[in-house]
Amino acid sequence: MKHDPAAHAPAGAPERDAPELSLSEIAALSWRAIRGAGRSWGEAEEGAQAACWLARAGLDWAGMLLEVLDLPGDSAACPLRAGLRLADGAALPDGVARVGVTLPGVRCPAFILPFAAQAAARTGQALRLVWQGADVTVPPAAAPVLQGQMMPRGAVAVTIGADTAAAGPGASGGWPVRHRATVTAAQYARLNALMIAFTVPASAASLAGAGAAGDDND
Amino acid sequence: MSCEGRNPMPRAAAFRRSPAEVMRLSRMGCSHPTRLSFLRQLLRRMQQERWRFDRPVWQMDARGVGRAVYRAIGPARSYSLVAFAHDLPAQARSDRVIATAWDATFALFDGTPDAQDLDRLAANVPLQEAGRITPRELSLSRANRSVRLFDHVVERLSRGLQPDAAMLQDTGYLMRTTAVYGAGKFGAADRAAIAPRPELRAPFQAEMLSVWLTRAFTVDLVEHLARARGGDRAVRLDPALKRGLGVGNSTGLGMAPFVIRHPVLLNNWMLAREEALARVRAQDSAGAAECDGLLAALQGAAVNAQLWTSAHPVQQAKLADLRDGLSRVIAHVSGAWDRGAAHPWDSLWRWGQAQLPLEAQEALLAAMLEPHGALIDGLAECMDADEDAVFAIDGAMRIGDLRAILQDRYDWALGVDYGARDQCARFWYVSEDKLEPRLGERFDEPGAGCELPLDTGRQAAALWAALAGRPDDQPVAHLLLAHPEHRPALRRAQITARHPFAEIRDNLIAADMLPIDLLRCKLAFFGATRFDPRSDRWVRISLFQGAPYPEDMGGAGHEA
Numbered sequence: 001m002k003h004d005p006a007a008h009a010p011a012g013a014p015e016r017d018a019p020e021l022s023l024s025e026i027a028a029l030s031w032r033a034i035r036g037a038g039r040s041w042g043e044a045e046e047g048a049q050a051a052c053w054l055a056r057a058g059l060d061w062a063g064m065l066l067e068v069l070d071l072p073g074d075s076a077a078c079p080l081r082a083g084l085r086l087a088d089g090a091a092l093p094d095g096v097a098r099v100g101v102t103l104p105g106v107r108c109p110a111f112i113l114p115f116a117a118q119a120a121a122r123t124g125q126a127l128r129l130v131w132q133g134a135d136v137t138v139p140p141a142a143a144p145v146l147q148g149q150m151m152p153r154g155a156v157a158v159t160i161g162a163d164t165a166a167a168g169p170g171a172s173g174g175w176p177v178r179h180r181a182t183v184t185a186a187q188y189a190r191l192n193a194l195m196i197a198f199t200v201p202a203s204a205a206s207l208a209g210a211g212a213a214g215d216d217n218d
Numbered sequence: 219m220s221c222e223g224r225n226p227m228p229r230a231a232a233f234r235r236s237p238a239e240v241m242r243l244s245r246m247g248c249s250h251p252t253r254l255s256f257l258r259q260l261l262r263r264m265q266q267e268r269w270r271f272d273r274p275v276w277q278m279d280a281r282g283v284g285r286a287v288y289r290a291i292g293p294a295r296s297y298s299l300v301a302f303a304h305d306l307p308a309q310a311r312s313d314r315v316i317a318t319a320w321d322a323t324f325a326l327f328d329g330t331p332d333a334q335d336l337d338r339l340a341a342n343v344p345l346q347e348a349g350r351i352t353p354r355e356l357s358l359s360r361a362n363r364s365v366r367l368f369d370h371v372v373e374r375l376s377r378g379l380q381p382d383a384a385m386l387q388d389t390g391y392l393m394r395t396t397a398v399y400g401a402g403k404f405g406a407a408d409r410a411a412i413a414p415r416p417e418l419r420a421p422f423q424a425e426m427l428s429v430w431l432t433r434a435f436t437v438d439l440v441e442h443l444a445r446a447r448g449g450d451r452a453v454r455l456d457p458a459l460k461r462g463l464g465v466g467n468s469t470g471l472g473m474a475p476f477v478i479r480h481p482v483l484l485n486n487w488m489l490a491r492e493e494a495l496a497r498v499r500a501q502d503s504a505g506a507a508e509c510d511g512l513l514a515a516l517q518g519a520a521v522n523a524q525l526w527t528s529a530h531p532v533q534q535a536k537l538a539d540l541r542d543g544l545s546r547v548i549a550h551v552s553g554a555w556d557r558g559a560a561h562p563w564d565s566l567w568r569w570g571q572a573q574l575p576l577e578a579q580e581a582l583l584a585a586m587l588e589p590h591g592a593l594i595d596g597l598a599e600c601m602d603a604d605e606d607a608v609f610a611i612d613g614a615m616r617i618g619d620l621r622a623i624l625q626d627r628y629d630w631a632l633g634v635d636y637g638a639r640d641q642c643a644r645f646w647y648v649s650e651d652k653l654e655p656r657l658g659e660r661f662d663e664p665g666a667g668c669e670l671p672l673d674t675g676r677q678a679a680a681l682w683a684a685l686a687g688r689p690d691d692q693p694v695a696h697l698l699l700a701h702p703e704h705r706p707a708l709r710r711a712q713i714t715a716r717h718p719f720a721e722i723r724d725n726l727i728a729a730d731m732l733p734i735d736l737l738r739c740k741l742a743f744f745g746a747t748r749f750d751p752r753s754d755r756w757v758r759i760s761l762f763q764g765a766p767y768p769e770d771m772g773g774a775g776h777e778a
Binding site for chain 2 (some may be wrong): 020021022023024025032040041042043045046049084085087088089090091092118121122177179180195196198199200201202203
């Protein structure tokens with residue numbers, strides 16, 4: 001079957017300039033697009049969760065995800081990989097809440113924020129992330145406090161450590177009630193193309209096995 | 219949420235079945251609906267809260283083309299099924315997801331739609347996946363006529379006659395839905411946006427409400443067409459015949475991966491049902507009302523099993539098992555069962571385990587739960603899940619602990635030779651044409667390079683192999699640094715450690731795996747009856763057969 005991008009869910013989305021997607025659409029699209037970009041399923045699961053976190057925080061989740069996926073998977077500048085290390089190691093003796101760290105050259109540093117949130121939730125310790133032109137506090141189980149440039153050009157050094165000045169959990173207030181986020185038509189088209197890269201076209205065998213054995217006009 | 223943290227009946231623990239027994243596809247594929255099923259939860263709530271129902275819009279022409287609105291009015295909020303009826307040529311009628319036109323299309327609207335909402339929905343809902351809905355909508359669905367029965371009913375009613383009862387029983391529904399989308403799909407409201415509402419917290423309540431109102435629409439439509447054709451001669455459908463009609467559903471592989479991709483949810487469904495069984499088995503005595511209720515449930519199941527037919531050889535064998543097993547249970551309950559002995563329900567259950575095939579054992583489970591509403595209905599509160607809360611991997615877990623989890627919960631997976639053709643014969647993937655999950659034959663079809671991570675057993679075994687030689691006290695974060703490819707299996711293992719019913723304990727890519735077993739389990743939790751496979755991956759079922767209609771809900775005597 002000839003590929004028709006307009007036939008793909010969410011089909012209505014690409015028609016408008018800044019369509020709105022539900023969080024579950026963002027998760028499904030991101031999960032498949034990350035895998036389609038050649039990353040592992042583990043990165044796809046985490047990256048999709050991160051995309052939803054960024055969307056709920058009101059950030060440009062699609063722009064950030066696409067910037068991440070433009071990087072080679074093994075790049076030291078990849079914030080998804082850096083984020084996973086941060087979250088996985090959060091409760092270890094050398095975890096970021098106890099021992100601060102500076103990552104020398106990271107692209108799209110805001111993509112680390114959802115993973116910093118995981119680390120904050122696990123340790124109960126607010127984290128502060130600073131890069132040139134930005135200063136962010138990520139409290140445990142609460143919305144982040146964002147200041148400055150969330151999408152700097154090029155790689156930047158990111159300093160991460162405990163935010164001992166931050167008040168207790170919830171100091172930033174609850175998350176805004178937001179279950180949807182926008183995506184531009186261009187972003188949507190790129191994510192959709194990545195997603196399609198990890199699908200399988202219909203074959204004679206797959207068509208033969210689908211549906212009921214018989215007619216549906218009964 | 220899970221009820222693990224609060225167990226008001228600790229003595230039931232001794233009567234619980236083990237996950238190793240319950241979480242096998244052979245048994246899951248024999249699941250029956252119970253009073254904890256989601257459609258039963260919906261009907262109970264609406265009755266207890268005295269919901270009201272009306273039909274504020276009915277604009278239908280003589281061909282049955284037009285629109286209708288069915289409204290359910292609860293104590294805090296209202297929901298409206300917006301229905302569009304179409305004139306579909308026979309050659310366009312297909313139940314498959316690739317279809318582009320249907321006999322009727324629906325959306326469940328949050329509140330009462332105004333004229334503008336209806337126009338917006340009219341421009342989108344008939345297009346289904348190719349349209350776009352909004353957070354004001356909670357579900358999107360479509361249905362096709364069961365052509366022969368639908369035409370027969372219209373024809374008979376139009377002549378002032380009732381339809382043939384045997385024909386009605388044989389099919390069981392006037393229309394079958396071919397997809398019911400919810401939870402944020404195609405722009406609908408996200409699950410997280412509506413889950414805080416008590417009436418929508420249990421799984422799939424919006425979808426169930428949509429299907430139940432669709433059932434009323436199907437009957438109204440045949441009566442409308444009969445009037446249009448027969449005028450004053452036409453009669454309405456006899457209430458008893460009407461009661462026996464449900465809504466059919468035709469579904470394929472698309473819904474199968476759901477129970478694999480949502481392990482905590484699956485755990486909570488299973489745990490609630492298993493806790494219910496354990497509570498009943500733990501009872502010291504069997505009261506007269508409960509014994510009568512059991513017998514009535516068994517007899518009802520036996521009648522249903524007679525009416526339940528299937529052309530599929532696997533299901534035919536199961537139906538023979540079920541009919542034979544139910545007649546033996548009824549004989550045992552009416553005769554040899556000593557209801558005065560200690561723990562009589564447990565002795566009945568043990569008798570069933572020793573005497574009955576799986577199909578009848580699981581039917582006995584459903585019947586044993588039936589007369590124990592007061593004891594078990596509260597467990598319905600425990601069948602949703604906060605999946606975000608358990609998502610994060612605990613990187614500080616020690617390798618030794620992970621090893622112990624794999625040995626304890628994945629022993630079924632670790633000894634399998636996944637290099638053997640029959641153990642890796644299948645692969646799950648997403649189709650390009652409709653972005654739907656599919657199952658391919660690894661050695662016969664292209665596309666295995668795009669395999670979905672639903673090979674849970676093989677992944678667990680690979681994780682187990684990767685642990686070899688690693689010290690017990692090493693944190694798993696170190697393993698993930700070196701081997702990020704094991705991340706999904708590690709997450710599942712950590713989830714399964716805390717949620718014992720989270721993992722299906724079978725090789726989901728084996729040559730002999732039957733996808734219909736996954737479908738049967740999920741559909742039974744919905745409350746589906748008359749499970750009728752049309753192939754090893756395609757099935758028709760019925761929902762709400764025998765249930766009250768909106769106009770019946772005000773009266774007593776229709777316990778859900």
